[in-house]
Amino acid sequence: MNMKGNTILVTGGTSGIGLELARELEKLGNVVIVTGRNAEKLAKVQKENPGLKTFRSDVSEVKEIEALHAALSRDFPELNVIVNNAGTMRTINLHKEGESLEELTREIEINLMGPIRMVTKFLPSLKKRPHAAIVNVSSGLAFVPLPTAPIYCSTKAALHSYTLSLRVQLKNTNVKVFEIAPPATETELLSGASEPEDLKGVSVMKTDQMVRESLRGLERDRLEIRPGQSNQLRFMNRVAPDFILGQLSKPVDRMLRTHSLSVDTSISVDLIMCARASRVGFWQAAPHRW
Numbered sequence: 056m057n058m059k060g061n062t063i064l065v066t067g068g069t070s071g072i073g074l075e076l077a078r079e080l081e082k083l084g085n086v087v088i089v090t091g092r093n094a095e096k097l098a099k100v101q102k103e104n105p106g107l108k109t110f111r112s113d114v115s116e117v118k119e120i121e122a123l124h125a126a127l128s129r130d131f132p133e134l135n136v137i138v139n140n141a142g143t144m145r146t147i148n149l150h151k152e153g154e155s156l157e158e159l160t161r162e163i164e165i166n167l168m169g170p171i172r173m174v175t176k177f178l179p180s181l182k183k184r185p186h187a188a189i190v191n192v193s194s195g196l197a198f199v200p201l202p203t204a205p206i207y208c209s210t211k212a213a214l215h216s217y218t219l220s221l222r223v224q225l226k227n228t229n230v231k232v233f234e235i236a237p238p239a240t241e242t243e244l245l246s247g248a249s250e251p252e253d254l255k256g257v258s259v260m261k262t263d264q265m266v267r268e269s270l271r272g273l274e275r276d277r278l279e280i281r282p283g284q285s286n287q288l289r290f291m292n293r294v295a296p297d298f299i300l301g302q303l304s305k306p307v308d309r310m311l312r313t314h315s316l317s318v319d320t321s322i323s324v325d326l327i328m329c330a331r332a333s334r335v336g337f338w339q340a341a342p343h344r345w
């Protein structure tokens with residue numbers, strides 16, 4: 056990919072990988088527009104990086120994608136690269152009851168439906184540019200799931216698959232399709248979705264190093280960029296899939312311990328209530344429960 060003279064849109068460019076990518080791409084001589092949902096974060100980014108353009112837009116909202124497309128078609132008709140970077144990650148215990156069904160699938164709307172809709176909306180104009188690119192940011196977890204984040208990993212595996220199909224379908228166009236599959240990288244997303252003990256044995260990459268390697272990959276036209284441990288995850292999934300899934304499954308034990316503790320607690324509370332209600336002692340009430 057030609058690394059300068061482009062007009063580039065980076066979704067989710069107000070922190071972490073997106074912000075670092077945006078800054079570096081701007082330094083290389085590109086016009087860079089970043090999006091995010093939070094107006095305060097966007098204003099801060101704008102203040103600290105006057106060279107970047109900002110636009111508030113939520114990739115999970117169809118109307119906001121349409122508004123973004125309309126605004127950029129008017130203000131930046133030369134837009135020729137989109138980086139689908141916006142994403143969120145949640146730890147989800149599938150045993151938990153009462154989870155809102157809408158919340159449960161939020162990651163799908165942001166991490167998967169977002170990029171698919173963005174590509175569909177922007178593709179007609181990208182095809183008109185002499186050189187264009189779509190960069191989808193997936194994850195090393197697209198190749199092997201981390202079972203404590205089941206929905207997140209499903210979205211990244213699906214985004215990887217979609218990117219492969221998109222690349223084949225666009226083979227006769229001027230639009231190159233790249234995928235960046237970051238490994239664990241030191242950002243807000245990682246600290247929000249993992250406990251320190253879950254990261255034992257994981258080598259967490261600095262954001263600037265991850266972005267440097269990604270930019271080198273883009274420059275060399277490496278269509279699937281897998282920095283650091285992402286490459287190892289993909290390799291291990293081919294040669295020893297059960298072993299590598301076992302390694303990534305270790306944090307589930309902690310999660311299940313927490314779950315069974317909460318079940319025990321609720322049983323104890325039930326027992327106390329039951330004992331109080333029947334005016335008998337706790338241990339007298341217990342056998343009725345078991």
Ligand SMILES: NC(=O)c1ccc[n+]([C@@H]2O[C@H](COP(=O)([O-])OP(=O)(O)OC[C@H]3O[C@@H](n4cnc5c(N)ncnc54)[C@H](OP(=O)(O)O)[C@@H]3O)[C@@H](O)[C@H]2O)c1
Nearest residue numbers: 067069070071072092093113114141142194239240242244
């Ligand atoms: N960090 C890692 O270990 C790691 C590993 C593999 C892959 N990745 C991927 O890398 C990408 C960037 O993640 P990060 O680690 O840099 O996380 P981050 O620091 O939390 O940044 C996420 C960015 O996405 C924006 N965002 C979230 N939901 C959005 C939405 N619905 N619409 C528009 N923007 C939205 C956030 O801003 P607002 O919240 O203000 O909207 C923020 O700018 C994600 O796709 C993530 O899955 C990260």
